[in-house]
Amino acid sequence: MKRKITLKQIAKELDVSISTVSKALSGSKEISEDTTQKIQAFAKLYNYRPNNIALSLKNRKTKTIGIIIPEIVHHFFSTVIRGIELVANKRGYNVIVGLSNESFTKEIINMEMLAGGSIDGFILSISKETLLKQDYHHFNATINQGMPIVLFDRVVNEVDCDKVIVDDFKGSLKAVNKLLSTGCKNIGLITTMDYVSVGRLRTQGYLEALEDGKINADANLILKIDDSLDVEGHLDVLENEIEKFFKSNKKIDGVFAVNELYAVTAMKVARKLGFKIPDDIQVIGFTDGVLSKHATPSLTTVSQHGQKIGEKAADLLIDRLELEESESIDYIEETERNENFKTVIIETELIERDSTK
Amino acid sequence: MKRKITLKQIAKELDVSISTVSKALSGSKEISEDTTQKIQAFAKLYNYRPNNIALSLKNRKTKTIGIIIPEIVHHFFSTVIRGIELVANKRGYNVIVGLSNESFTKEIINMEMLAGGSIDGFILSISKETLLKQDYHHFNATINQGMPIVLFDRVVNEVDCDKVIVDDFKGSLKAVNKLLSTGCKNIGLITTMDYVSVGRLRTQGYLEALEDGKINADANLILKIDDSLDVEGHLDVLENEIEKFFKSNKKIDGVFAVNELYAVTAMKVARKLGFKIPDDIQVIGFTDGVLSKHATPSLTTVSQHGQKIGEKAADLLIDRLELEESESIDYIEETERNENFKTVIIETELIERDSTK
């Protein structure tokens, strides 16, 4: 087992100085062709690779970006990571992931761990607990330390940074319009509690669509699930709630659910109660995951394009990192700086499958 | 925007030496209580955190482990990552992920990127292309450079290292036995090409179970899917193949599929052909993912416990890292070292749901 070879060892072996080796390897004009050849050959032979850590220390940047997401076993977040990794790698960056597990404390711990020099910037989606507490000081603190953040999906006004979101509002609008245009008169909504911004926005889209269609919203037709406990296993609770919901609203002929789990569960319950899909009840979900595609009947959904979100977020972050590098941001006025934060909106797309007419 | 504060700045500000600051912060007995107090207070005030990169360089270890998996948008791999991250964080390590995307070249590029000092060790699952090429030199090369590797799930004899696998063989055995014990006489197998080791092992389990049950295996009852192209969208191809399979084997009364996608698709096709599940045909899949749980009927599966695999892999790797640290492995004989590589087998579990009797 040979330890990785260093410049120093090459220098010693070839009886030149470290500087000479470094220059020769980078092809500097300063070094004679003879020695350059010799050094490069030797380096190749021993498979020399510069030590990333030393480079990071010297350059004061690590060329890696930190991701913190609430949960990785989740199709949407996985696709976002895939997108981030894709452009990060293409642009010479690595990706290091932390999981907050929807916990405020774990989010902070993870951020502190990574902010200690391991990364150049963050891409993250806020945990539910943090949203509930509305405590965002750790985000602003790291931003103030000069470390850029890009927020995606679950974003918040209190943090001033680049953001990538989905047009939740328009997405829901499209979905509910689809239901209306295929004849639904009593459209139920299955959503989450309001503190998750995406849930709130999707609810608004639903209401707006009804209003546009001259239909009065009925509070009984809105089912809010307390998902603070829907981790796993609470599937039966979900089913029961939805079943009660259907039973107390016999006239429902369409359902819009703010995620695919709710939608698929709604289909299951509906079928159990004897409804035909899409004949008696049509269903549309949000988030085009693996469940939607393989459910029976396959589910019409609003696709969020998670990968595109990830790609865009990575591009935004890296752009900013490399901008700072060139512009020596220390001398830019506070006021100027805050103005050019972008919020990119990724368009949703209605993917029509067999759960609608 | 204040840059992160360093020991040097604290030293300058408080008019002491860098060494004094360092010692005071680590609570060394060498420094008087007065100065210690003063320095610690100052450090807290300015929110000092030691620079990880500098520490990594000094200690020659990064306290981060590299994961390389073929695909992240995949329930099984996500759960493995979750397991790795869990114990890694608990033991003070970070996790940096690379995606090979089932490509040989990308696997190598990713490994080289990370092996350049960014990480202390690898946890990885081999890409399909690599398995097909049977070229494992990059794994052995990094191991020879002194960087430990733990292989999981898709492992291979040619690489000498710690491994964590699932008892694919016994898992299949259990599954097929279950089908036999509930009265199936003609059990079909839907599997992958042989070069993926897990597919091969699961096939062997199937054959063994039939043999134990005194049933002659019938080659017509085995459907091998070429999954080199099943990325996405080739779903219809899969459905067609399975449909042909069913049609040319009218007497099938049970199906064992080596992954949940095949199993769910088989259920879909079967139902389309008018079979009742589980009355006419029973189905069992492998990999307990989100599809199995929410399919209709819910799918009986062999659970691989991905999270447990990840946890175990991380423990193995970190154990080895910290062992090397204490034992100064340079002086251990070659022969001695190779002997204590472990292969841990994670037991599977048959989760019975509604697709079997």
Place this chain on the structure above:
DNA sequence: ATAAACAACGAAAACGTTTTCGTGTTGACA
């Protein structure tokens, strides 16, 4: 009174790079 012990601190090396700024050796040219 003097050596020894101790307390409190600083200097410097080391980790592996890159880069700036010398420095000595050539050759050409006046």
Place this chain on the structure above:
DNA sequence: TGTCAACACGAAAACGTTTTCGTTGTTTAT
């Protein structure tokens, strides 16, 4: 022959730590 580039290379600083080994004063024991 003396001056000046050009050439080829080396020394050293810097990135931010930790740690070993001094180096001071001050106290204790003899």
